[in-house]
Amino acid sequence: MKYFAKVNDHDHEVEVIERLGELLITVDGKPIDLKYHAVDEDGQIALQVGQFSYGASIDGGAHECALTIAGSRYRVEIEDERERAAAAAARAKGGGGDLKSVMPGVVVQIFVKPGDEVQEGQSLLILEAMKMQNEIDAPVTGTVDTIYVTEGQAVAGAEKLLKITAAPE
Amino acid sequence: MKYFAKVNDHDHEVEVIERLGELLITVDGKPIDLKYHAVDEDGQIALQVGQFSYGASIDGGAHECALTIAGSRYRVEIEDERERAAAAAARAKGGGGDLKSVMPGVVVQIFVKPGDEVQEGQSLLILEAMKMQNEIDAPVTGTVDTIYVTEGQAVAGAEKLLKITAAPE
């Protein structure tokens, strides 16, 4: 199985093949002698790379997870080939989609309205969480389709904020 | 629901009744203002008796469990009325049954053979675990029915050692 893993914004290609009960793993074309042993159902892992050992922890599921290895945290997004192709196709015919809050908070100000054309990186709204104001930027260039929230509204984590239709590439 | 709870060899009668969504509990006929709140699925409990609070832990299931309250451990065996009646009936018609090892170990010596009549408390065999030899005594007066193990055999915890048919009461 071939996977595309994005780790803290760096891309890696990982291939996992089972042969005679063993997993053969390559990262970016190079074989890696990695032993993965789940200690419990909670996410503790005994990880060995060659002779080296790592008491690692994993949080999350098949598409997004976070690995903590020796105190450092790696956020990993994974796509397989089918998913990658589907995502590319969606982008090609104008993807975009729902933009969700990354944390719970209160919508302080909204800078755009439905129909606005926005550039990737452009500020869309301000979300206040704890005592900090955070600008939420457009992830893609496109058109604002729908705005789900209003100023002053409290939102949960991963709640839909607005929808953008991406401009075709 | 009425329960018979044996706690470290002391007997208690506990009644649990649900009324308007609240549990009314009596122990040995006296009401107890007990709030039981399961913290997780592992057995952590927030326990309150009146204003007093206990960070308790529970291990085990419906019939046998161990409560640890403020560092003290209480082993509890529970029967409801039906189970108690069934057990009494079994005893009346000559109960007994399988005697199981309380811990893993090695059978060092067996003092009885099938057909032997034994008195409650009589030594049946010696089980060695860690570096200690432990005499296993007859829990009831009766007749040795079957012996499942041989001298020198390693046994797991809760493995059947022998079967006794209890003498009618």
Place this chain on the structure above:
Amino acid sequence: MFKRILIANRGEIALRVIRTAREMDVECVAIYSEPDASSLHTRFAELAYPLGGKTPAESYLDVEKVLRAAKETGAEAIHPGYGFLSENADFARRVEAAGLVWIGPPADAIVAMGDKIGSRQLMGKAGVPIVPGLSEPVADVAESIAAANEIGYPIALKASAGGGGKGIRIVREESEMEAAFRNASAEALTSFGDGRMYPERYLEKPRHIEIQVMFDRHGNGVHLGERECSIQRRHQKLVEECPSPIVTPEMRAAMGKAAIDAAQAVGYRGAGTVEFLVSKGEFFFLEMNTRLQVEHPITEMVTGRDLVRDQLRVAYGEKLGYTQDDVKMTGWSIEVRINAEDPTNNFLPSTGTIGNLRFPGGPWVRLDSALYPGLEVGLNYDPMLAKLIVWGPDRDTAIRRMRRALEELNVGGISTGAPAALRVLNEKPFIDGDYDTHFLESLDLKQDSRNLGAVAAAAACVHRWHLARRRALQPDAGSRAGWIDRARRITSDF
């Protein structure tokens, strides 16, 4: 000693107080909001009193509810912890009016130190060093030069009407003053319609260093040395150490005396912390925190004194029982705050359900933690969930021990600032002790300093592979009946 006290707080600080109180045979009353019914402080206190309510305002900040809880449980005193009502002078007065002991300083001391500007003027009068500057703005270059000569260079020229750093100019010598004043004043006039400027000493490479003090009701007081708290972002501390790598015994004595003077100037009692800004060997009063500080454990590790115990003792009226000469600092201690936040995303708060906990241990590792599996971390409460503290005979050992402990720690379900702290502990300026309050914000925390990104990618993909394999092995429609039968058997034990 008190028989029973109420802790008007939650989380790790409530637990901290419960632990010492239990060791003193003082019963604790925990109060708890609805979301905190399972909290460790609720479970570990001898008594627990439900306040009801979901938000802080409906529970821990509701003075009437807290006082009622104390009355109904027969508590003799109230420990406020930090945050919530701890620096609320009105609450302190209400507590005493209700006939209870307030485990904290006199209300008047809270008031006096609660006003940032007023407290600095008060401290200036008491002879405590404050940042040199004028209390009135200057209107032209000549006045500015005269003031600067009095204050001493380098000077920060700040716009009288300004804020947010706009219009600030750093002037290092007199020859630069004229041009700097004209530019800054013009900029300020344009921006705010007011060209007047405040000259103040500019503090280069400022460090945040604070002194712990403890006073009884009988006029006895000591300082317990300093804590270095310069590893911070937006004034939120992340890593603290005790002692400070730059404080000499002479400087400690001078800062200690200033802290005692500051406390005595407001008639202080109990535990308090006097915060200073330190630059080029000079120190200046910043503010006083009239309560127990989050980072108090590092002082405990180095002095061997239980500060909560001393708080309870002096609140009860006991004499301090030791003098300045009895306070010895041995070895080095470091604390890392475990906050629910994402250091790779500008320390935004992180929320989730705690799980997959792995706690560090072994020699000289202390964990003050409110974490438990199932804890819901939301936005209603302080994101500080735990504090990891180590001690070592010297700074080098303490740093290495903290790295080791951070590598052992795992907190699942949320993101924490721990990786950022680990990064700090591996940076040369920190190891050299040569850092200031800007250091943490200068780091690129997205960098993969351990270079394990490829390993993480491989492990995550193997994890996914196993998840998919497990799904593939799950019972299909045909075998499902048997599976359910088995489930029924398992649950038929009741």
Place this chain on the structure above:
Amino acid sequence: MFKRILIANRGEIALRVIRTAREMDVECVAIYSEPDASSLHTRFAELAYPLGGKTPAESYLDVEKVLRAAKETGAEAIHPGYGFLSENADFARRVEAAGLVWIGPPADAIVAMGDKIGSRQLMGKAGVPIVPGLSEPVADVAESIAAANEIGYPIALKASAGGGGKGIRIVREESEMEAAFRNASAEALTSFGDGRMYPERYLEKPRHIEIQVMFDRHGNGVHLGERECSIQRRHQKLVEECPSPIVTPEMRAAMGKAAIDAAQAVGYRGAGTVEFLVSKGEFFFLEMNTRLQVEHPITEMVTGRDLVRDQLRVAYGEKLGYTQDDVKMTGWSIEVRINAEDPTNNFLPSTGTIGNLRFPGGPWVRLDSALYPGLEVGLNYDPMLAKLIVWGPDRDTAIRRMRRALEELNVGGISTGAPAALRVLNEKPFIDGDYDTHFLESLDLKQDSRNLGAVAAAAACVHRWHLARRRALQPDAGSRAGWIDRARRITSDF
């Protein structure tokens, strides 16, 4: 310093060594048996080497495998921990013959101290006090009286051919000797066919007190004070404290000197423990443990010295670097061993799968633990799973802190000895420091000293009630299809 060492052990002691080594930038190689693939020591070491095998004999005790692991991983030295091969002189020799450094004493010292009888005679010659008695048996009353006058009363008359306490008589003065000898000798003759007797000083209220020593390769050595280990059953220690409540500074100096003499008599190097029996202010050599002791942490807490660090340093050839005068004992430390055993059932071993862990924390609490959720506790390995250690400025505080920590601890899935330790810490003789090696066995550990049996009964029944309720609410046949659909949805994320 070493770049890489191998730890020929498992469990908490392997972890203990890993922790200090990591702080010293020394890489550790963990070796592991099949059941230990998930163990913390396997996960926390920098390198992990699978030995294969399920039993100790197939893994940790297999000298060839261990040496091969060291060779294949490039380890420069081997730390044996305690137990397993740690006191195996042949192994020590094999390690050195393989060109590796043995982190332990010279093989000859292990041999000399390994023989119980021989070591006592050797120590007697070296001037270390041993229990007064004869090396040859006496055959009649007259000889017995003569010997007793030399040894000093009270006397224990032991059957020459005996064992298991049979035929022992305590004789407190000469007038009792004749009757005692005749009875005991007759009993021995009947039982063993041999009436000869060994007279030996009878030690009343014996206490087990041991001295920690540390020697380098350059002739420097110190003692690090004593540990009191009298809370034991069948010679298995449960609670240890440092210092001992009965050891005065003078006695400490005398015992320390004796321990150093003992070590020097066998050319000792590294960490070692000289065990003494103490009775009525006199102390007598019992044996020397030529390795790190389980209870070493309490010495670390009180002296501030990391003993594993010193072990690595002196094994590498460094000078000790401190003298006897530099060893200061500050405060009090107590350790409780967390063993898989059932104190209410004669401390029989307990087996199971670890879960429902709740670890204590807060000020001056240290946990050296190999526990993790999912750990299978069987009979193949030492039942000692963790050690809970506290420090306090005085004994009273340390006792109260340990009680508090034990109340916070939970280890699910097995039974542990912790409740027995808690019981000990609440007993007046322990609090008074007035206990001996018989104390623990004198307690009725089935007693409900907290008197919470009724609460436990109620809680257990409510638990059962909830289990039954949950079962009743489970989907019946009609709704099961929907339930399965939901399960399918949840797992379709892949």
